[in-house]
Amino acid sequence: MSQTNAIFQAIADPTRRQLLLKLRNKRLSISQLAEDVPMSRNAVVKHLQQLENATLVTTEKKGREKLYSLNAEGLKEVQDWLAIFDEFWDEKLDALQKLF
Numbered sequence: 001m002s003q004t005n006a007i008f009q010a011i012a013d014p015t016r017r018q019l020l021l022k023l024r025n026k027r028l029s030i031s032q033l034a035e036d037v038p039m040s041r042n043a044v045v046k047h048l049q050q051l052e053n054a055t056l057v058t059t060e061k062k063g064r065e066k067l068y069s070l071n072a073e074g075l076k077e078v079q080d081w082l083a084i085f086d087e088f089w090d091e092k093l094d095a096l097q098k099l100f
Helices: 003-011 014-022 030-034 041-053 072-083 086-099
Strands: 057-062 065-070
Touching: 003 014, 003 041, 003 072, 014 030, 014 041, 030 041, 030 065, 041 057
Parallel strands: none
Antiparallel strands: 057 065
């Protein structure tokens, strides 16, 4: 699987997107990440592993804890891929603007 596909597969899941949002401003432990997620800690760990495999999160060992951080650089591939469609939306919005 290509890296871009791994990233899209990782962000396709709402739970993984929620975890990424939690990590956008700070490093968090598994316990902190699992607080508001309605699933077991083991399930959260599996989601985090998939995010790590897609290079969307990084980890750091601090004592007995593993801290997770967002690697926003991984999302650049998504942004670049979506930019391909900007021209399509620009044309549609220009056409709509001409109507008004």
